[in-house]
Amino acid sequence: MVPKLYLYSFGLWLLFIIPAILNGISRGLYAPYTGELLAHPISSVIFSAVIFTVTYIFLKYSGISGKSVQFIYVGLMWLCLTICFEFLFGHFVIGHS
Numbered sequence: 670m671v672p673k674l675y676l677y678s679f680g681l682w683l684l685f686i687i688p689a690i691l692n693g694i695s696r697g698l699y700a701p702y703t704g705e706l707l708a709h710p711i712s713s714v715i716f717s718a719v720i721f722t723v724t725y726i727f728l729k730y731s732g733i734s735g736k737s738v739q740f741i742y743v744g745l746m747w748l749c750l751t752i753c754f755e756f757l758f759g760h761f762v763i764g765h766s
Contacts, residue, residue, distance in 0.1 A: 688716065695712070
């Protein structure tokens with residue numbers, strides 16, 4: 670059951686790419702009105718709510734269960750995946766060193 674939890678969690682993390690892109694596009698739309706200083710935290714709160722809601726719905730209807738520590742490991746896995754993605758995207762796509 671544990672490998673299934675991590676495999677599904679990885680797939681769910683990949684699916685978050687779509688709402689992340691939409692969140693970035695919407696931030697670009699309201700940033701001229703709010704300013705970048707306010708638009709960034711608004712965007713962060715909105716996307717955090719999306720992640721929480723989608724994860725809650727996924728866990729409720731998927732039938733996947735686990736111990737609390739396993740879900741902490743899933744969160745750490747998502748954190749590491751996100752940091753790696755940010756660095757690799759910044760380096761190879763945007764060209765930052």
